[in-house]
Amino acid sequence: MNRTEKIVRGSLLSLWLVSATAFAQPIQQSGGSDVRSITDTVARDVAGLMAQPGFVESASSALQTGPENGVALQQVISHFDPQALTVVSRELSWKDQQLRERKGLPMQGPGLLQLRAYVPEGQSLADAAPGQLWVASLPRGNDRDWTTLTAYDAQGRAHLLDAKRAPDFPVLIVDVDTRRSVAEGMALVNAGLRERGLQSPERISIAANGASASLDITRLDRIRLADDQEPWALGAAEVFAVVSGLQVDKAEPEMVTVDMPYLDYENTDYTPQQALVIWGNYRFNAANVQLFEDDGDTNYQELLVALTTGVKTALGVFAPEYAVIADIAGAILKAMPSSWFANDIDYLDSFYLLQRGQAYTDRMGTANNAKVTLTPITLVE
Template sequence: MTFQALALPAAHAAGGTAATGAATAQGAATSQVGAAEDTVARQLAAALAGPDFRAQVRSAALASRQVGLASLTAGKSAPAALTGAVTAAESRIARAKGLGTAAGPLLQVRLGADSMKAALTAGTVPLVAVATGDDKAATVTAYDSAGRAHTLSATRTPKQAVYVVDLDEDKATAAGLAQVDKALGKSGLSSAAAPAATGGFWTTKVDSVYLNDDEEPWILGDAEIYSIVTGFGQDGKVRVDTVDMPYLDDDHTTYYPNQILVNWSNYKYNLADVVMMEADSDTNYAALAKALADALLTITDQGTYIPLVDAILDAIPSNWWTNDDDYVDSWYTLGVNSAGTLNGARGNGRLTVEPYWVAEL
């Protein structure tokens, strides 16, 4: 699922000069990921003409919500053309997302909606579509086993069975954030944690989280949410910590993660900012790390806390605000003593937090 994007002020929509290079990389990622997925979708549709492979995919799709394409193509019934397409696409996508080989296989296939299960009979040859990153798209292109393209409504769930080629965004986000943390550490934006005070340290814990959004097209999968926590480290330099929130799948749903959001022993001041983002198939984590480093390394400690949300939003490549709805919400000046329900600045998110003491063992 893609959360609705915010109409940003001109300064944010422009992306800022720090994001220019990253925007170019992000644009390249968009075309490469989409093209790779489209090639695999066409090959998968053609492969469904074979009854043995079609039965294998059907059985896997009915048994699991998401099925890794690498595992499907490892079987004897998978055509060589599909196996080769998946292998080539995995490599291309990993490069486009700035992941290298860290994430492993990412491509997967799923049935477009649970309501399609009744139509997925043994004799059915489903269409194959690609999960679009544009939640405003009115139509979706799907392919049949003869290579013909069909236009489907993006807002009305088809009655016929449609397989959707997508990425395992939970895995990609976890690997991507690890890459971001590593890159930011090399840039000096993720300094080593300060020694905890004797007995433990204070944190801010998320007791519950709720996100608003509009109704989403049937073809989109679950959201993949992460947060960027920023403040000034004990060394006086800007510090950035990423927090993965893989449980945040659906809008209009309250989740109770009991998750640590801020470790206050890492920060000089008793204030920090939080920017919540959604990862999608086109997110380039190398570009994200570079954009953040370019923008935040220019900010110095002036002896008092400086909010950093605007600097982060300015750093995000400008084309991330076009179709790719990456910005979810933000929380300014979260304090070490913050407690209760906190509404995001955008009004799209709501956190319930409390101070939480982490004691030494």
Template sequence: MFSLHSARLRTVLTGLALTGLAVTTAQGFASAAPAPVHERGAARASVVDTIEDGAARSLALSLADRAWQRQVSGALAQGKAVGLRGLTAGSATRGANGLGAHIAQADRQVADAKGLGADAGSLLQVRLVGAAAEGVEPLVASSPSDDNATVVVAYDSAGKAYELAADHAPDRPVYLVDVDTDKATEAGLKVLRDELAAAGLQAPAAAPVNTAAAATGYWTTRVTAVTVSDVKEPWFKGAAEIFDLVTGFGLDGKVRVDTVTMPYLDDENKTYYPNQILVNWSLYKYNLADVVMMEDDGDTNYSALAKAIAAVLLTITDQGAYIPLANAVIDAMPASWWTDDPDYVDSWYTLATTTTGTRTGAAGNGKMTFDRYYVSAL
């Protein structure tokens, strides 16, 4: 699994040998403070980074309870991510009991940092990187949100910190704490849609607004194949969730933004054949629309993203002819977000009702093949 990124966001990660760096040993879960920012290879430490790092250190300290350590090892043996809150709730060990309250609080803090609200549920998860080895105690690390981090800080059960090279997989097992992006993106896009709708940028799409189209059916642009390249994904990244912002002018003449998710986009340079509807033309005034492809790998604040986009798009009015909107969406994002937050992947300008065939995105990072597809009325 990986995170997709534009070439403008990428730099080559420098090599660092695996070294040990002792720091203060925490005496309990309450004192499991996150590592200083400089210990992340001078990378920008976001709010979510800080929360994840504290959760990782607390998990590491809890593994001093060998009964709990064996349970965690068994749960992660298959290499699949496991929710931390569920993992602690399902154990009666001393280590799990001490950790549970910290993880519950960290989940609430992550939800708040991502603008998801109190009903987002459990978001922090843990997975095994590398193979477990008998007699080798796994370290516990969190995934930095910045792909350009040169080191990943990990902890052992005594609270000692180590710097792991970010440019190659570690030579010992590591439990990696990060955000469940599947769950976070689902909740986040709902926030995005709700806030855009509240701003008048997304009319309800349960049925076509065009009454004639509703009676007979309507034309769509469908994605029959999609490929994204240039990912250079570091080992510490988990799954990324891809979503598209489709922009155009609604039938009321106001700017409209629709969201389309592409959760199947997992591997670089692999072609997927989703046959997925991208644009419902019955919702748009003109026969042109733009598409901006983005991804969330843990750090996106969807409420802030919606407000930033709305603030720019609400200033654009219908001039009686189509105006490309992709640049406005991209420019709306604060400069700080380009480190890794909701990463720009690529964009496709002026898709038309007649667009067919394969088109490479403006950033040269993605290709999509389109066809016309008519959706008949029932």
């Protein structure tokens, strides 16, 4: 390394120390503590590490097998700074806890902050010059309305990138590990529904002679979402379903959430052979299925409140009649946080009054966004 290079490296290190200290202030002081505020703050933190010897190599190595899939940010930072000597390392766990709180998940648990990369075809993340690699966070609001997103360089300067036209250079992206958060969130919501008497135990049919038991299900054999031309910076989608109907022995809704972790991209056929509706708990042998996407902002405590208090309030007092089944699906949409539907951000589609024992081939949802093939099967013990 020549004298000029040493001077530049030393200057960058000084700038990073100043920037990292500034970026590490509590998120509340930055004007908000929502999910996007957290990921934006962390993106600036990570950008401050770009000029540090070894950080880009650590990030490139961690993302080597699948840059677009992402890796836990804690893993990258720990590999680069195992002694937690940097401000970023020391603050990361706290920010992960803040993110968990904003997502309505237990404060203690694996980190939800992740690092992904957009890499143009024919290029490699390892080819990017460390000092020239930018770190972006995703904007607020409906992704279909995004025009720009902000990326930060090693000196803390902000750069605007076109949200619709992908750059011709690699970009790191800090966002939420929605695959992990959806899995935890579905478990939390289902447990809350059971505690509140809005989700029944599985009703298994026993043969008259007691020799066998059976369970009827509707299996999801194929699903496809329409191509919505999402921005280049978005990663894989994380979709979940809410299955609803009337309880068998009470005038109460029956609801369950179902994680669909395989449903990553639009305009793609998936064949999960997943148990979607487990029958026996639905009066009139009919149920609704509604699809939602977690874009990273979903608070699962709010979702639980929406599916319990919100749905019951929207329904009011009702007689357990067949027509109410579709009303329950409408009440679910009405009870969801209004931000979910301001620009159709999270709601994907609905399938009303699916019947027990009925097969459906290439059935379109009411929003014409999802197409499914469903098969009725009976599991015998």
